[in-house]
Amino acid sequence: MLKKQMELLMNEQANLALIDVEKAYAKKHALLSNEEITETTTLHVDVIERCDKVTEELLAEETAVFLTTPVQYLKEHPNEFVYVTSERLDVIRVDSFALEFDEMFGVYSALFGLRLQKKQSEFLRTYLTTHLQHEKMTYSVAFSGEDGLWEVNLALDAMDGFSEVQSFDEVLVHLYRFVFGLLEELEAIV
Template identity: 50%
Template sequence: MLKQQMEQYIAERVQDNKIGLFDIEKEYAEKHQLLQEVIATEKAFHAQVFERCNKETEDLISTETAAFLNEPISYLKKQNNEFVYVESNIFELVRIDAIALEFDDVFETYTALFGLKLQKKFGDAIKTYLDTHLHGDNAKHSVMFSAEDGLWDVNFALGYVEGFNETQSFEEIYNMIYRFVFKLVEAIEEAQ
């Protein structure tokens, strides 16, 4: 699953024996000896779609540039009528379709919502991973399979992810979520 995707990812993107990888991807590739003579360099987060939207209507408020990634996630608390929607080809490796971030003013938590393209049979493994790796009293999450889309709708409070801080930038938050989901997919693969 993840190993095959990493092999394909490396094969398609290697240029002059170099490839850009996040640190978690590099660790995985080295662990599974996927790099051979390829040198891993650090890659940066980028998004193909980066939008601010109205929470009630889901109407587009603004399409954002990469500069918005430097804003702290606390922006959502100040603009609690908005959510941020991001699509990135970076997410494909861990089978995320897109990520929406919002501030839930009822529970006063920052929330990540995304679709995870894993088979229905992995439902218990996903839930167990979230139960084990979201830290804190009453760590909240929701996981529901959508037969219509063929993916898991995952929703969890970011405050329960180790290392979360509301002063972090959107870029840091997306990297944190990516790392968290990468480890989830890796754990499911290793349990098979």
């Protein structure tokens, strides 16, 4: 599943720049041609919206410059969440990311839909339990048969290397790497 998505990405993109985990995967699976592939530390985002947490009303559409803002912005604006989409998320089978500060648990959270089969329940829960460590809420997942995807809510604070002073850009790449690793591990056992 991941290999197919990576092949599609590499065939569709001219002047391809890969995130480190993508580049390592492409080398491991001999997907790279002799062309020089550059590495990127950012995720190209198509839509960036700040929304009200209660009403989900759009407060503002942002430009890529907003992504350089530290994620602690969410703690300073607890009534908001940030919604982002990117075509690149298709590689990791994610529809979009919504980031917020969860005042109830005192953690930063990422919410997203993950296109995995329902039968992957045990693997998904085991992976998240193994890779997320925090004294408070770490994650919740629920399968939506209507949408055919897992609705995932995970505490960013529980991810190794997360810091509230990281920019939204850095956090999005961190999340991308996390889900990429999940899919790579799943692919290895299926």
